[in-house]
Amino acid sequence: MTEPVPVAVPRKGRPLEAVLERVATVADTPDADATVDEVTSVLRYEKAITKGEQTAEKGSYERLLEYSMPTDPLGPEFTLIRDDREGKPRRIVFDSLTVELDGTPVHLVGREEPFRALRTHEFALGFDAADLVLEEVVSLGPEGVDNLAAVNERIDPTESDVRVVTGLGDTVYHTLLGTPETVPSGTDLDRAFLADYEGPLCISPRYERLVEAVLGMDALDGVEFVYPENGQEEEAAIAEAGVGVYLTVTGNTARDHGLVLGEQLFPSETVLLENTAEVDSEIEAVRSIITGGLREETELWA
Numbered sequence: 001m002t003e004p005v006p007v008a009v010p011r012k013g014r015p016l017e018a019v020l021e022r023v024a025t026v027a028d029t030p031d032a033d034a035t036v037d038e039v040t041s042v043l044r045y046e047k048a049i050t051k052g053e054q055t056a057e058k059g060s061y062e063r064l065l066e067y068s069m070p071t072d073p074l075g076p077e078f079t080l081i082r083d084d085r086e087g088k089p090r091r092i093v094f095d096s097l098t099v100e101l102d103g104t105p106v107h108l109v110g111r112e113e114p115f116r117a118l119r120t121h122e123f124a125l126g127f128d129a130a131d132l133v134l135e136e137v138v139s140l141g142p143e144g145v146d147n148l149a150a151v152n153e154r155i156d157p158t159e160s161d162v163r164v165v166t167g168l169g170d171t172v173y174h175t176l177l178g179t180p181e182t183v184p185s186g187t188d189l190d191r192a193f194l195a196d197y198e199g200p201l202c203i204s205p206r207y208e209r210l211v212e213a214v215l216g217m218d219a220l221d222g223v224e225f226v227y228p229e230n231g232q233e234e235e236a237a238i239a240e241a242g243v244g245v246y247l248t249v250t251g252n253t254a255r256d257h258g259l260v261l262g263e264q265l266f267p268s269e270t271v272l273l274e275n276t277a278e279v280d281s282e283i284e285a286v287r288s289i290i291t292g293g294l295r296e297e298t299e300l301w302a
Contacts, residue, residue, distance in 0.1 A: 004098055004107035005286050008114035008126030011081070011093040012043055015270040016110075018170035019127045023108065026289050027099040039076045039094060042067055046092040060090045067092070074098040079110070101289040104282070115273060118162045124278035125287060130271045133164060134213045144191065144216035146266055154213070165272040166291050172269070174207075174214060175248045176262030177235070182242035189243075189262025191219055198222035202237050202244030211245050214266045235259060 010016040017040055024036040046063075048054035056063060060080060069075035079095040094110040111117045115128040115136065130148060138145065138154045145151055152163050176189050182199075183189045194201075194215060201220075203211050205227045212220060228237035235257040238244030247268055248254060254261055272290060274283070 002105055004105040005125070005282060006107045006109050006123055007286070008111045008117045008123040008128075009094070009108045010114060010128060010270075011095075011110040011112060012047065012091075014170060015127065015129050016043070016094055018168045018270040019108070022168055022290065023099055023101075023106075026292065027101055028103070029099045032099055035076060035097070035099075039097065042078065042092070043094060050091045060092060064092055074105075081112070101286055104286060104289075106286055115162065118273055118275045119160055121161075121275060121278060124275050124280075124283045125290075126273050127168075127270055128273060129268065130164065130167065130266075131207075131210055131268050133162075133271070133273070134210045134266070135207075136160075137162070138213045140209075140212050140217055142216055142218040144214045144219065144265075146214070148267070148271065161275050161277040162273050163276055165274055165287060167267065167269040167271050170269050171267045172247060173264035174210070174245055174266045174268055175264050176243070177238050177246050177248070177254050177259045178243040178262060179239055179258060180260060183260050183262070189260055191215065191263060191265075193262070194219040194223070194243075197243065199243070200224050200226040200241040202226050202228065202234070202241035204228070204234060204247075207245070207247075215245075233257075 009019045020036040020039060024032045029035075045054060049056050064078055064080060067078050076097045077095040078092050080090045081093050082090060096110060097108045099106055099108070111126070113128070113132070114123070114126040115132045117123050118126045130151065133151055134145070137156070137160045138151055139156055141154065145154060148164050148167055155163065176194070178189050183193070187193065195218065201223045203225055208225060226241050228234050234244070234246050235253050238246060239257045239259055245265065246254070272287070274287060
């Protein structure tokens with residue numbers, strides 16, 4: 001058997017599900033869809049246990065053994081990590097799976113931070129959240145970025161060899177939200193509004209550099225970042241501040257807090273990444289299969 005091509009993927013959550021769905025679409029491995037459904041079901045169940053929404057009758061090691069397929073070296077494998085939640089509970093997450101793409105074996109390898117694994121040249125291909133690329137390597141400038149192509153344009157080639165190839169379409173947006181008092185009727189809540197705005201802007205503290213990259217430093221002149229208090233809903237904190245940036249799927253919860261939905265600033269989605277220094281003909285072939293027919297109008301490689 002040909003040596004599998006390793007591809008770094010997230011260990012859990014929406015980004016991993018997007019990757020698995022895409023791989024199942026293009027794989028020629030028998031029962032790929034069923035395998036992906038099985039992996040997804042296991043991880044959703046384990047997430048529910050970690051969050052206290054489900055109670056497991058068996059311990060984590062027993063469940064891990066049940067999920068394993070020792071007779072199938074190419075089957076899905078899982079592993080245990082310490083979750084970030086209080087008490088650091090053990091959580092079962094994705095570890096690996098091998099599939100065939102047009103006859104080429106591809107080894108999906110779970111990593112806590114796939115993007116950083118590409119940066120250190122452990123992998124030539126990988127998937128991660130576009131947000132992390134913004135937070136890590138996109139240079140800050142007077143103007144912000146609002147699409148994936150702009151992300152590549154703002155990566156310093158001396159800083160990183162990693163580039164975004166394309167998004168997988170599991171898109172939610174970092175969105176401007178504001179109160180009617182701050183955003184009068186007939187006023188567009190957009191980047192132009194922020195350029196003239198002075199005052200508090202509520203964001204999640206972990207997104208400070210991301211917001212700076214997305215909005216640009218000129219728009220943030222005269223703006224003071226404020227953050228939700230411990231345990232406070234972000235929409236409630238934005239309502240107190242008057243304006244904020246929030247990762248939103250729908251406008252329902254925003255409207256529950258009397259907030260106006262503004263401009264969708266940047267697509268937060270899972271992206272295919274490549275380390276350009278590590279790409280060879282085999283990597284190019286795998287990349288082509290993964291991206292084939294996928295949002296061709298927005299693919300970023302030529």
